[in-house]
Amino acid sequence: MNRVTLRKTLISCALLGAVLLLVIISMSLLGSERLPARTSLCALASLGTSACGLTQDQFDILFQIRLPRILLAAAVGGSLATAGAGYQALLRNPLAEPYLLGISNGAAVGTMISLVFFGAIEWTRPLLAFTGAFVATFAVYRLARGRAGATPERLILAGVIVTTFLSSVIVFVTTLMDATRIRSFTFWLLGDLSGASKTLLPVAITITIIGALVLTLHARSLNLLMLGERDAFDLGVEVGRVRMVVFLVASLLVGSSVAASGSVGYVGLVVPHLARLSLGSDNRISIPAAALGGALFVIVADTVARTIIAPRELPVGAITALIGAPLFIYLLKRV
Amino acid sequence: MNRLLEARDLTVSYDHRVAVADLTLSLNGGEITAIIGPNGAGKSTLLRSLNGQLPISSGVILLDGQPLERLNRRSISRQIAVVAQEAELRFPVTVLEFVLGGRFAWATHSGWGWETERDLEVANAVINETELSELSARLMNELSGGERQRALMARALATEAPILLLDEPTANLDLSHQATLLTLVRKRCDHHQSAALVVTHDINLASQFANNITLMKHGRAVHSGTPEEVLRPELLQEVFEVRVLVDAHPITGGPRVTPVISA
Numbered sequence: 001m002n003r004v005t006l007r008k009t010l011i012s013c014a015l016l017g018a019v020l021l022l023v024i025i026s027m028s029l030l031g032s033e034r035l036p037a038r039t040s041l042c043a044l045a046s047l048g049t050s051a052c053g054l055t056q057d058q059f060d061i062l063f064q065i066r067l068p069r070i071l072l073a074a075a076v077g078g079s080l081a082t083a084g085a086g087y088q089a090l091l092r093n094p095l096a097e098p099y100l101l102g103i104s105n106g107a108a109v110g111t112m113i114s115l116v117f118f119g120a121i122e123w124t125r126p127l128l129a130f131t132g133a134f135v136a137t138f139a140v141y142r143l144a145r146g147r148a149g150a151t152p153e154r155l156i157l158a159g160v161i162v163t164t165f166l167s168s169v170i171v172f173v174t175t176l177m178d179a180t181r182i183r184s185f186t187f188w189l190l191g192d193l194s195g196a197s198k199t200l201l202p203v204a205i206t207i208t209i210i211g212a213l214v215l216t217l218h219a220r221s222l223n224l225l226m227l228g229e230r231d232a233f234d235l236g237v238e239v240g241r242v243r244m245v246v247f248l249v250a251s252l253l254v255g256s257s258v259a260a261s262g263s264v265g266y267v268g269l270v271v272p273h274l275a276r277l278s279l280g281s282d283n284r285i286s287i288p289a290a291a292l293g294g295a296l297f298v299i300v301a302d303t304v305a306r307t308i309i310a311p312r313e314l315p316v317g318a319i320t321a322l323i324g325a326p327l328f329i330y331l332l333k334r335v
Numbered sequence: 336m337n338r339l340l341e342a343r344d345l346t347v348s349y350d351h352r353v354a355v356a357d358l359t360l361s362l363n364g365g366e367i368t369a370i371i372g373p374n375g376a377g378k379s380t381l382l383r384s385l386n387g388q389l390p391i392s393s394g395v396i397l398l399d400g401q402p403l404e405r406l407n408r409r410s411i412s413r414q415i416a417v418v419a420q421e422a423e424l425r426f427p428v429t430v431l432e433f434v435l436g437g438r439f440a441w442a443t444h445s446g447w448g449w450e451t452e453r454d455l456e457v458a459n460a461v462i463n464e465t466e467l468s469e470l471s472a473r474l475m476n477e478l479s480g481g482e483r484q485r486a487l488m489a490r491a492l493a494t495e496a497p498i499l500l501l502d503e504p505t506a507n508l509d510l511s512h513q514a515t516l517l518t519l520v521r522k523r524c525d526h527h528q529s530a531a532l533v534v535t536h537d538i539n540l541a542s543q544f545a546n547n548i549t550l551m552k553h554g555r556a557v558h559s560g561t562p563e564e565v566l567r568p569e570l571l572q573e574v575f576e577v578r579v580l581v582d583a584h585p586i587t588g589g590p591r592v593t594p595v596i597s598a
Contacts, residue, residue, distance in 0.1 A: 003429070003435075217447045220448060223436065227428070234386060235490075237408070
């Protein structure tokens with residue numbers, strides 16, 4: 001594997017960015033209602049200022065339903081993959097993943113508390129989701145640190161414990177809800193992108209971009225942390241500060257994506273792994289690549305989820321888990 | 336004499352236990368100082384506290400005359416390099432990338448940025464020095480134990496730090512690699528006026544390579560001096576609680592220590 005340079009990073013990211021744009025456009029044409037390609041492209045190119053001959057219904061489907069959903073998928077995928085890459089470097093564990101460590105569940109508990117107690121105040125959702133994710137992150141980190149340091153197995157066990165504990169909290173909160181909402185909740189818990197909210201979508205996108213940038217700007221420190229906290233300290237990394245930054249940023253990323261779409265699992269495992277496999281372990285390239293790749297992955301997975309048994313839909317989390325779980329088993333055998 | 340690193344009345348305690356007590360030590364340019372003593376004497380704790388990793392309870396550590404706690408992390412790392420037991424690698428990294436890690440403290444930004452031409456030059460030079468040139472594009476986890484230890488050494492040298500702290504650097508190495516590694520340290524001290532502190536269990540290796548030896552027991556420096564002054568049967572017996580024979584090495588003439596196991 002060649003050494004990673006700025007040039008290589010920029011080229012890879014530009015390529016991924018171009019593919020992402022292409023996928024956003026093409027996937028917005030697919031769905032239970034097929035949109036005419038040429039007129040839709042024209043409308044997209046005008047950024048919604050001109051209908052280009054689309055009917056009002058088609059125009060609304062494109063700009064009110066599909067595009068927001070695809071952009072939310074991009075934000076959720078980018079967030080989860082970036083957070084996964086961050087956790088993996090910091091915890092020195094290729095198996096670390098927000099969903100498997102119970103961090104998504106922490107965010108889910110936060111979101112549910114917000115829905116049950118502050119249902120009308122939308123912005124409390126990402127805020128409480130972030131708080132839940134941060135608390136869960138710390139719980140896992142503390143549980144995983146044994147006398148002999150954090151072994152990969154111990155970390156996963158800590159994740160299982162936090163996950164199951166929070167699952168029972170979720171069940172408890174669910175019983176407080178009325179029966180009509182329980183079904184939509186269960187669906188949301190598995191990862192559901194259909195509820196792209198006008199106010200939360202820009203928040204999710206902004207957090208994704210800022211989070212990916214901040215983690216990328218710590219990539220060189222993370223490269224050393226990947227080799228061990230002691231080594232990193234000896235070589236000049238302010239370990240405590242970097243750890244706190246990663247915990248905060250990753251919790252923010254997980255919180256905002258869970259608040260918007262529930263727990264989409266395995267994105268943080270699959271995408272960073274593919275990024276490292278194709279581009280190397282250097283975080284300066286693998287983190288931004290994971291952010292873009294995560295967006296791509298969830299957009300495609302969600303398109304499959306909403307088209308495969310159209311007009312009915314699958315939760316997108318079911319699709320990502322279908323791909324992610326076998327990969328997890330494969331990775332577990334190699335660690 | 337050029338005092339690079341100095342510890343005065345150093346006390347370090349953790350887990351409610353005093354691990355290093357009232358220890359005074361100075362590392363001088365051009366000299367290798369060896370720390371020997373029984374398990375649990377506080378040798379590694381001492382080494383970990385000297386670069387600020389473990390907080391000290393009392394006393395002072397002076398780096399180039401300045402108290403360590405006033406310096407920031409990266410400026411300490413530009414002056415003190417550590418070679419410890421290698422951590423288990425869980426991500427694929429090439430030898431060159433690994434060694435370039437030693438250049439982190441020289442970057443203009445603490446988290447971002449790219450290696451400069453000079454970083455590459457330094458890395459390639461130390462890779463040569465540690466005889467790893469042919470392996471520089473290989474992955475670290477494909478190397479043998481001895482080669483990995485040399486890569487660790489190369490990374491420490493790549494920091495260009497004048498002070499080297501080595502924690503049992505030869506523990507997993509065979510005879511020839513032990514000598515190679517300490518020869519590297521010796522050369523650094525001779526040619527660059529570096530100072531090295533070596534924590535080791537190998538008394539004879541210390542006798543051969545060190546200018547000074549400090550005997551540690553229960554966190555205290557019990558005896559310090561040249562190998563001839565320190566490696567005396569009565570002192571070693573006091574520290575290790577085992578009978579030893581000390582004679583002259585037939586080739587170097589330095590003290591040679593052999594434990595005497597009586598049936």
